[in-house]
Amino acid sequence: MDFKRFGFITLIIIVLFSVVVMVGQAKQPPLLIITSMLATTIAVATPLTLGALSGVFCERAGVVNIGIEGMMLSAAFFGWLGGIYMFQIYDMEAGISIALGVIFAILTGGLMALLHAVLSITFKVDQIIGGTVINILAVGLTGFLNRQLFFGKGSVFGGSVPSSPGVLPTIHIPIKELFSSVCGASTACLENVQAINRVFDQKPIALGAILLVFFSHYVLFNTRWGLRTRAVGEHPQAADTVGINVVKMRYANVIIGGMFAGLAGAYFTIESVPSFEPLLTNGRGFISLAAMIFGNWTPIGAWAAALVFGASQAMLINMQIFRDVIPPQWSFLQESYIVGLTPYILTMFILTGIIGKTTPPAADGVPYEK
């Protein structure tokens, strides 16, 4: 991550945070707003982070993946559906059903990626078309099954959505407990510690995504697997001549990427809210790709970029949270569609390359022919 891009990312995040602090500060202390923004940013950046990691693995191995959106969507559906089946039909405990739901989501992502791999690696179909197939298939399949299973006449669940096993619990990181003694008797200090603690109290996929960012970065740049993955994405012939199986490496990485997208899907229906609606991913897969590009195809860079998008979404959400306290002259920000468009405008802006061009792997999107 070069200096310019890192500077840009920091700048945008500061601007977005400042806007919320500015409109909310009349009634709320800035620290509370900032910690609330941080907590939301990390949470909502989760699917973008995982989606970007999905893209990084796939494209570092030389396969363009614009099907992340579809992989997320189908994983969100099947993960959620799997949880319901386990909970309602097989009478499993809620916790186990939820955990199995996450696994179903990951497997769904992997399976969709396998389809992409077969199309683009084995049959050398144009990878953009392959990805589009995945996206269309996901919309059609989830929409159709959703209707048939829950709303159709004589459908499995008899015309109504049964209650799902719920969502993943928040993991409490005991910062409050550890540091409250520092405050002594000061309640203001205690409140601050509590606010800071909220930033770290995230759900498992959100926390896991951050660990996966660093883990992926390490794997990609410091291990044999990573070296070989990057080699097949840069110059597959060269990899072939030193005895690396290009096809296998590409398959493996595309499928790993799909599993990341699957976990991103689980975020929507198993971590965030326990329900599914058609098209719920709403372009997040594509924004992930923008994050991947802006992050120069590196996990940490992509994560930083995902946080920018997360922050712009967090701004909207926090405007809603602080609805009552926003002074009337700022209230237009809540209603304005422009604000809602921020993530998309940012995407376009970033992809113009004004903030410096990034370089994709040299053989990205090129099928390997001997």
Place this chain on the structure above:
Amino acid sequence: MSESQIVLEAKGVTKQFPGVLANDNVDFDLRKGEIHALLGENGAGKSTLMNLIYGLHHPDKGEVFVNGNHVAIHSPNDSIAAGIGMVHQHFMLIPVFTVAENVMLGDETTKRGSLDHLAVAAKITEISKQYGLDVDPNALVGPLPVGIQQRVEIVKTLYRNAEIVILDEPTAVLTPQEAEDLFRIMRDLTARGVSIIFITHKLKEVLAVADRITVMRAGRVINTVKPSETDSAQLANMMVGRQVILTVDKKDHEAAEEILKVEGLTVRDQRNLETVHNVSFTVRGGEVLGIAGVQGNGQTELSEALTGLRSPISGKVTISGKDLTGKPPRIITEAGLAHIPEDRQRHGLVLSYTVADNMALCDYYQIPFSVRGVIQPKALDENSRKLISAYDVRTPSPFVNAGKLSGGNQQKVIVARELSRNNVKLVVANQPTRGLDVGSIEYIHSEIIKMRDRGVAVLLISAELDEIMALSDRIAVMYRGQIVAIVDSKKTTREQLGLWMAGAHVEPA
């Protein structure tokens, strides 16, 4: 040497590609510690034979023996395990990796799961010392000069303990001095018991370094000889299958008035780097100015700027006094330019168009090819039949797609189109014979000389020093975007040019 043991033997190797029998029952052997040259024209099947031995392709028939034992080679893993290493014609290096990463790729050393860069660097340094192959393990490969990249490739094979090293056309990208250095390395290697297969199509080189020479033609082995028992002419005959004239027949030139004048030309490439700096020269009618230089020293951008494919940053280009700086190709063509581009498939032809259409690409919009904006198929047809017979283009008909022709015939289509136009004043020929067979090379050379004798100005850009020396009346040497010398071709030597090409600022003797 002849007494030593055979380390590698290929027997009856046959490989059919769609439409070509690339290897036809080929036998080949290599003895311990020798340099065995494999000589043949482009397309003779040399690389194919090596790719089969190395496991990149699979033979239809035939067997490979290493140290007398039959080995089944299914992939490069098998050949690497058998002690075979190969430096490919097009380097197999990853530009964004360091030397150490490139060397270890596929055979990584790890320490608790992490790549052990230190151990690999130490081993590379050791190999460097042992064989005089100086490389910095931590340097990125992309920016390294090709000569050094080639060393990295050789280090790669030695890192895997190769005892048999295949070098596929290793000198194609080197200056004469770099080639000398490579030959020294090759001798060092053989002195330490490494056996080398050295592939080339350059006669001088095989006579200089080889212990034995095997000549291939059209997929077959013609003969294996010793350098002491043969000479250039005999080898050339074996390569081509008929008598070849190794020198171009060329009368003394009578240079006339100035046609092309280039003043202070500066050009940037697509990465916005200045690859041509302040270049000035002139070409007169009736002379060939050869531009020598190692590939990538600005020749591409220079020719693009002259032919209208790229706008220069500054400077001036005139043809017969007419300012054509930064003008579009059509204007320059109409002013009398004939352009034989460097990449014939991208800039010379529309591969999916017929030969007839390709032959009218420069003036299809003019009478007789177009009348009031409508293309006249009959005129195209007549024109192409005339050119096909005049320029000896081997094509089944004028209506096959240009992409279906062999490289030599594709080039002849371009030459026919460009040189047959009647107002040509200047020919810019960039690498006009790259990758062609000897027959086509002879033909294109004679056409270029014919233009010169007719009083046309010719700018010949080539990385093949022999071609430059054979055709040019004057020679300019390009190095890092500048013309470092312009000399009369009769008053210079290969060695002198080689030094200039390598950037040495030595005054002509």
